Structures are given as C-alpha cells and as structure tokens.
Amino acid sequence: MIKIKKKIPLIDQHDKNGFWGGKFGGNFIPETLKKPLEDLEVLFEKLRKDKNFIKERDKYFKNWIGSPTRFVKLEKLTKKLNGAQIWAKVVSDANGGAHKIYNATVHCLIAKKAGKKFVVGDTGAGYAGKMLSMAAKKFGLKCKIFMGLKDIKRQKPNCDAIRKNGAEIVPVYTGSQTLVDAVSECMRYWVSNCDTTHMCVGSTVGPNIFVKICGWSTAQISRELKTQIKLKFKKIPKKIKLINCVGGGSSAYGFWSEFIDFSKNQIELIGVEAGGPKKSKLHAAPLSRGAKLGILHGAASYVCQNKEGQINKTESISAGLDYPGVSPIHCFLKDSKRARYTFATDEDALKAYQMVKKYEKLNPSLEPSHAFAEAIRIAPKLNKNVIIIVNSCGDAKKDRDILKKRLGKI
Numbered sequence: 001m002i003k004i005k006k007k008i009p010l011i012d013q014h015d016k017n018g019f020w021g022g023k024f025g026g027n028f029i030p031e032t033l034k035k036p037l038e039d040l041e042v043l044f045e046k047l048r049k050d051k052n053f054i055k056e057r058d059k060y061f062k063n064w065i066g067s068p069t070r071f072v073k074l075e076k077l078t079k080k081l082n083g084a085q086i087w088a089k090v091v092s093d094a095n096g097g098a099h100k101i102y103n104a105t106v107h108c109l110i111a112k113k114a115g116k117k118f119v120v121g122d123t124g125a126g127y128a129g130k131m132l133s134m135a136a137k138k139f140g141l142k143c144k145i146f147m148g149l150k151d152i153k154r155q156k157p158n159c160d161a162i163r164k165n166g167a168e169i170v171p172v173y174t175g176s177q178t179l180v181d182a183v184s185e186c187m188r189y190w191v192s193n194c195d196t197t198h199m200c201v202g203s204t205v206g207p208n209i210f211v212k213i214c215g216w217s218t219a220q221i222s223r224e225l226k227t228q229i230k231l232k233f234k235k236i237p238k239k240i241k242l243i244n245c246v247g248g249g250s251s252a253y254g255f256w257s258e259f260i261d262f263s264k265n266q267i268e269l270i271g272v273e274a275g276g277p278k279k280s281k282l283h284a285a286p287l288s289r290g291a292k293l294g295i296l297h298g299a300a301s302y303v304c305q306n307k308e309g310q311i312n313k314t315e316s317i318s319a320g321l322d323y324p325g326v327s328p329i330h331c332f333l334k335d336s337k338r339a340r341y342t343f344a345t346d347e348d349a350l351k352a353y354q355m356v357k358k359y360e361k362l363n364p365s366l367e368p369s370h371a372f373a374e375a376i377r378i379a380p381k382l383n384k385n386v387i388i389i390v391n392s393c394g395d396a397k398k399d400r401d402i403l404k405k406r407l408g409k410i
Contacts, residue, residue, distance in 0.1 A: 006261045010253070011215040012327060018208030019300070024328035027207045028298045036194040041209045043114055048216060054114075057106060060062040061220055064138065065101050069221075071228035071389075076359040077376075082239070084382035086375055087389045088362065089225050089255065096335035097395035098365070099218055099251045104131035104200060106217040108139045111198035118197040120144045122186040124151050124179030124247070125320030125367065126398055128202025133167035138218045141198075143167035146186040151319045158398045165213025175242055176313055179247075179323045183297050203248025204327035207298040211329060218254025221391070226258045233376050238266060239386045241378070244371040244393070246271040246341065247284065247320050249327035251393040256339070256343040264338060272370045273328060274316035275343035282315035284322050287334050287341040302334075316367040317346035317402065320394065344373035350406055352376050353396065365394035366402065 002021040005013055010020075018026045029037065047053045061067040070090040071170035078086045091099045104121075111119050119141050123129030129145035136143035145162055149171050152159055162169055170189075175181040183201070190199040201210035204218075228234060242259060244252035252271050260269045273285035283289055286302040296311065304312040304324040316322040333339035344352070349366055352373035356362050364372060371390050379388055396403065 002332065004260065004336050004338055009257065010257065010260055010332070011212045014208060020328050020332040023293065023327070024301055024331040025208050025211060025299050027294050028300070029207055030191060032191055033194065037209055039351055040114070043199065044110065044209060044213055047110065047113060053109070057109060060105050060109070061102065065095045065105065067220060068224035068228065071225060074360045076363075077356065080359055081376065081379040083380040083384070084378070084386035084388045085384065086379055087387060088392045091221055091251070091391055091393045092364070092395040096134050097397060098127040098131065098160060098223060099254060099393045100127040100131040100202060101134065102220050102254070103202065103214045103217040103250060104128070104135040105135060106213060107198065107200035108135040108141060110213070111141060112139055114198060115200040116196060117142070118142045118144070118193070120146065120186055120189055120197055120201055122146050122179065122182040122202050124148070124322060124367070125318070125394070126151065126155035126162065126181065127320060127394060129167070129169070130158045130161045130165070132202070133162045133165035136167060137165045137291060144170055144189070146170045146172055146182045146189065148172045148179060148182050150177040151179065151182070154402055155319055155398055156401060179316070179319070180265040180296070180311065180314070180325070187297065194260060203250040204253050204329050205248045205297055205299060205325060211299070211327060212252050215253050215257070215329060221251070222256060223253040223257035225255070225389070236262070236266070236347050237387050240267045241270055241386065241388045242267060243270045243272065243371045244391045245321060245367045246273050246287065246320070246326065246330060247323045247367065251328045251391055253327065253329050255391040260338060268269070269333065269339035270374060271339055271341040272374045273341060273343040274318055274321035274370060275345040275348070276315045278345045280315060280348050283343065284314040284324065285343040286317045286324065286326050287330060288343045299328055301325050301328045301331045317349060317406070318370065320367040321370065322363070326395050331341065336351040342374060344370040345355050348373040354407065362392055363396045364392045365396045366399050367394050368392045
C-alpha cells in the first residue's frame with residue numbers, strides 16, 4: 001500500500017521523475033517544454049527558500065488578499081441539524097471572492113522574478129481567470145485567459161470582471177467547451193510562447209511543477225485554519241472532519257495540507273466531487289466513481305474515460321468542478337487511504353446552497369455547496385463533540401444566473 005511520509009510536505013513526496021506513489025503525476029510533455037519547465041522548477045525551488053520572497057508573498061497575502069479569512073461556527077445550521085457542530089472557513093472573504101487568488105498571486109510574483117511580461121491561464125468557473133487577471137493588473141503583467149465557450153456563457157459575472165481587469169478572454173470552441181479544453185488550449189499556446197510568457201495552471205493539475213506551485217500557494221488556507229482552531233478550542237479537538245469540494249483539487253489540498261500528518265481517526269479528510277445531474281450518467285467524479293488511471297494535461301491521474309481510453313464527457317452544474325481528471329496529489333491521498341472521497345449531485349448542491357443561505361449569512365458558490373451537501377448529510381448522524389469544518393472557498397455572485405434559472409428568485 002502507498003504510504004505518506006510524515007513531516008514532509010505532500011507536494012515534495014514525489015520521486016525523481018515527479019511521480020507521487022510511483023504512478024501519479026510526472027511530466028508527460030512535448031520536448032519543447034522540457035527546458036522551460038526545468039527552468040521554472042529551479043526558480044521555484046530557489047524562491048521558496050528565499051526569506052525575502054516569503055516575506056514579499058506574505059505581505060501581499062495579508063495586505064492585498066486579506067489573510068487570514070474568517071473561521072466561524074454556523075450556529076443556526078448546527079441547531080437545525082441537531083448533531084455535529086458545523087463550522088466554516090470562509091475563504092470566499094479573500095480578495096476576489098475565492099481561494100484561487102493565492103495561486104495567482106504567487107505565479108505573478110514568480111513571473112516577475114523570471115523577467116516575463118505576459119501571463120496566461122485557464123479557467124472553468126472563472127475564478128482562476130478572474131484572480132490571475134487581478135494579480136496581473138496588480139503586478140503590471142499582460143494577461144490572456146483561455147475559457148471554454150460553455151463556461152463563458154454560464155459564468156458571465158467572472159468574465160465581466162476578467163475583462164474589466166484588462167485581460168483578454170480567449171474562447172475555446174473545441175471539445176466540450178469547458179475547463180478540460182481550456183487547459184489544453186492554454187498549454188498549446190504556452191508551447192509557442194514560453195520565452196516571453198509565464199503559464200499559471202489554475203489548480204493542482206498538470207506537470208509536476210504546477211502541482212507544487214499551486215499546492216505551496218494554497219497551503220496558506222490550512223496554516224491559517226490550524227492557528228484559528230487552536231485559538232478557538234485551545235487545542236486540536238479529538239474529532240474533526242474537514243470537508244472540501246474537489247474538481248482539480250487545489251482548494252482541498254490547501255485546506256488539508258497542515259493536517260495530513262494527524263491520524264485519520266482524529267482528523268478525517270473528506271473530498272466531495274461533482275456527481276452531476278441525478279438522472280444522468282454523466283458526472284465529474286473520477287475518484288468516487290471508479291475512474292481508471294490515464295494521462296491528462298501532462299500528468300497521470302484517475303481520469304473519466306471510456307474503454308478505449310478516450311476522455312469521457314462530464315457534466316456538472318458547477319463549472320469549477322466540471323473536469324474529467326483530478327490532481328495526482330488526491331490520487332495519492334485516495335490510494336494511501338488518508339482521504340475519503342464521495343460525490344454530491346447537482347440537486348444535492350442546490351439544496352445545500354438554499355439551506356446554508358437560509359440559516360447563515362453565507363453565500364457559497366456551487367463548488368463549496370457540494371461540500372456543504374455532505375456536511376448536511378452526515379451531521380445529524382454524529383454527536384455534538386464532532387467538529388465538521390467546510391471550506392467555503394467561493395462566493396455565489398458568479399452563479400447568480402444559474403441559481404436564478406434553477407431556483408427562481410434568490
């Protein structure tokens with residue numbers, strides 16, 4: 001069985017070929033990208049050990065992003081469900097309304113250090129694109145965002161914000177016109193422009209170095225949370241369940257990073273994937289619906305695919321979770337049995353959104369609404385000493401059109 005080493009960040013537990021657990025991740029890339037990726041790896045390893053760079057990063061995290069974000073008990077929801085305590089880490093308080101701002105900020109700082117004038121990125125829900133456009137504007141970089149046409153239509157608020165920040169949205173017309181195609185087109189563009197352009201992969205997916213940069217950046221969430229838990233409870237409680245939505249997996253890794261070394265009996269890590277419409281066979285849940293190992297966007301991971309190994313079409317009400325693959329980090333966590341993965345349907349997520357909005361002053365996007373669905377499902381079955389913490393990693397402002405269409409008045 002695959003084992004996780006203690007006291008070593010999970011992002012560093014790969015072999016010399018970039019594989020976690022000997023089979024997840026790696027660098028399945030064209031020869032033209034080998035040198036740019038090697039250069040980026042050398043630069044990143046140098047910067048993450050540079051005290052001045054860390055100081056600069058932390059300055060922007062605090063003064064621009066707004067760290068730390070709130071950690072609050074959802075009193076009314078807890079009372080309604082009459083079981084475990086439900087808490088939320090309100091990461092949507094961060095500048096821009098989502099966790100993606102941490103990764104975007106670090107990538108733009110790296111781009112500046114590398115002497116690049118352009119940044120490109122992919123986006124599904126629009127959060128990664130919005131945050132990269134914000135960070136590019138902040139640091140004086142020109143920015144292109146690749147986005148599937150289907151997602152452009154269903155995430156208009158974030159598209160408006162991207163353009164307002166001065167970035168160009170490049171519509172992707174191929175394939176399913178969603179995140180999977182946006183990542184592919186973004187990588188193709190970077191192959192031809194890597195001399196002048198830095199690429200920001202919006203999640204913990206892709207070739208090894210992009211998984212590491214994103215994981216290192218979003219780990220800020222769990223660093224804050226660990227401190228906040230100790231302040232609230234005076235110590236780490238005996239029974240905690242950390243619940244996070246999982247698409248590519250960046251927010252979940254960031255939420256769990258500081259707690260992976262704890263025993264799963266004390267701190268359980270629960271990932272919730274997109275189960276898609278209840279009456280459809282389509283979904284975006286490779287970890288919880290038995291997907292096989294495949295290669296996607298330069299890395300090996302569990303991928304929704306057919307018998308011939310072709311990528312399956314996915315479907316989810318959540319653009320940010322509508323992705324056929326998943327981070328190699330999460331494949332590693334699943335096979336080591338450190339994390340448990342399940343799914344919530346579109347209908348489950350909508351009901352959870354309504355319930356959280358009704359009882360609490362929170363407006364979670366459709367991505368974390370999947371995590372809230374699992375919290376709401378299990379809380380009544382647990383005793384009051386159990387602490388459930390949900391990462392409310394995005395704000396539903398971007399989903400207003402979808403919510404209005406599905407729920408009517410919101």
